[in-house]
Each structure stands twice: as C-alpha cells, then as structure tokens.
Amino acid sequence: MKTTRRSxxxxxxLGAAALATDGPALLARQPEPKPPARWKGRINHSxxxxxFNAIPMEEFCRAVAELxxxxxxLVGPNDWHLLKKYGLYSSMCNGAExxxxxxxxxxxxxxxxxKNYLEMIPKVAEAGYRNxxxxxxxxxxxxxxxxxQNCVSGLEQLLxxxxxxxxxxxxxxxxxxxxHPDYMCDKSPWGxxxxxxxxxxxxxxxxDIYHMQVNEGDVIRTIQDFHLYFAHYHTAGVPGRHxxxxxxxxxxxxxxxxxxxxxxxxxxxxxxxxxxxxxxxALAAAVKICDV
Numbered sequence: 667m668k669t670t671r672r673s674x675x676x677x678x679x680l681g682a683a684a685l686a687t688d689g690p691a692l693l694a695r696q697p698e699p700k701p702p703a704r705w706k707g708r709i710n711h712s713x714x715x716x717x718f719n720a721i722p723m724e725e726f727c728r729a730v731a732e733l734x735x736x737x738x739x740l741v742g743p744n745d746w747h748l749l750k751k752y753g754l755y756s757s758m759c760n761g762a763e764x765x766x767x768x769x770x771x772x773x774x775x776x777x778x779x780x781k782n783y784l785e786m787i788p789k790v791a792e793a794g795y796r797n798x799x800x801x802x803x804x805x806x807x808x809x810x811x812x813x814x815q816n817c818v819s820g821l822e823q824l825l826x827x828x829x830x831x832x833x834x835x836x837x838x839x840x841x842x843x844x845x846h847p848d849y850m851c852d853k854s855p856w857g858x859x860x861x862x863x864x865x866x867x868x869x870x871x872x873x874d875i876y877h878m879q880v881n882e883g884d885v886i887r888t889i890q891d892f893h894l895y896f897a898h899y900h901t902a903g904v905p906g907r908h909x910x911x912x913x914x915x916x917x918x919x920x921x922x923x924x925x926x927x928x929x930x931x932x933x934x935x936x937x938x939x940x941x942x943x944x945x946x947x948a949l950a951a952a953v954k955i956c957d958v
Contacts, residue, residue, distance in 0.1 A: 714937040715740050770821055798836065854878060874900040875918075876907055897932055909941060936949060
C-alpha cells in the first residue's frame, strides 16, 4: 500500500493513543546537539519518520544517529524510548491530532482535541521535548474568518497548560493545491494572523517549504517577513516532493542561509519521499545540501 503523509500520521497518532526573539525561555529548551565534524552546526538537522517508514524504527534510529542527525520529526510516545536509546531528540512530537482534515477550525472536534492535547502536553514536557504538532483541518464550506475564530476559541484553552509545561504548539502550513485540497491553514498570512490573535509564544507555525512553494511561492521573502512566527521548517523538492537536489526548482542552500540569517535556533526536518533506492544515502545528501 502506498504510504502517504495522511496515512502515516494517522497510524502514528493511533499508536500514540494506545521562535522568536521574544521567547528566549522557549528557545533555551531546545537541545544544543554537538554536530560531528561533517556538519557545520548552523542548522539543527532532523528528518520526518513517515518518509522512511519502510525502514524499521529501531534500524532507522540507528542509521540517523550514525549519520550525525540529532533528531527525528513526527514521532509519538510509543517510540520515544527508541529515540532516547540512540541519543536522538523528538523535534516535532505528534499523537494528539485527529489527522489533517479534522482540526481546530471545526468546533465539533474541540472536545476530543482538547482531551487529546491536555493529556499529551504533559507527556511531551516530561519526556524533555518541546514541539507538538497540530492542524487547522479542512474548510468543508467554512469561510476563513469563521475558521480562524474557531481555532482561537479552541486553542486558547490549551495555552495555559502549554505555557506551564513549556510546550510549543505548532500548526503546520500545508498546500491545498496539490496534496491537501480544502485544508484551511494553506497560506502564511492566515497562519500568522492566527498567531497574532492567540498572542502567545507557545503557539507558532510549522513552515513547510515544499507546501508553501506550491501554494504561494516567494519562500525567502516570506521567511524574512514572518520568521518570528515560524518555529520549525520542513523540506522537500518541488515538484513531486522528492529529493531536494538539482532535479527540482528550489535552491535549498539559499533558503537555509535565509533561515540562518533570521537567528533561527530550531530544527529543519527533511520531509521528502526518496526516489533513490538507497534511501539513507538520499537523506545524507539532503542534509549536506542544507548544511550551509
């Protein structure tokens, strides 16, 4: 069966169920990995688990550690022990969401989402982690302003607990043009406005470079203008979501330099689907490209 982002996240969530200059305290909680000599240390590298699901989890953790990558994204509580075994950090935790389409913009899901996140936030903190992913959900005929208000009314109930535990809720920006039709948080200005209305250093955006290139382009300018609201970055090649090499249109070294120049101290996670049969070689090559 073909692995998709949606199916992988759903599987991880089911398994789990069994920054800004104004936020120095949050940023201080980021681990400071000591990169091996092969990496320059200006970018904190990570990789999304779901893109490499064909590799058993422990084998993948071992390989990631050997590559000198300090973290893995989108890992829930059931696998945190493996990350710790190999000295890896969970740079973007998951397991509280209801998937990509059922999110905070729809009040019918608030009760369950609140239950899930109120349980997960302390777990994230207790494990020594910081970032916890969330999603807007699909529009389903809803206008963007109504969805914005619904997100605020739901998420603001979580912020006191997130602040207490030092956990940062990260809503991901996804494209609605190709991969996730009807997804509401599909534009950087919409996500930034949500951050402003919530007014908390414990709610930021996950800026997915691939998705936003598809939906709006102008990636470097967007990073420069809105970086205070971006707590995390994902990569992938456009078009196709494959390797970030010269077979695609984005020039990642320039994008990484723009991120570094903002003073960003969080993680950049590889989220491409490798075409290369040697998936780990593709991962190593991508990290090298981003290691500016």
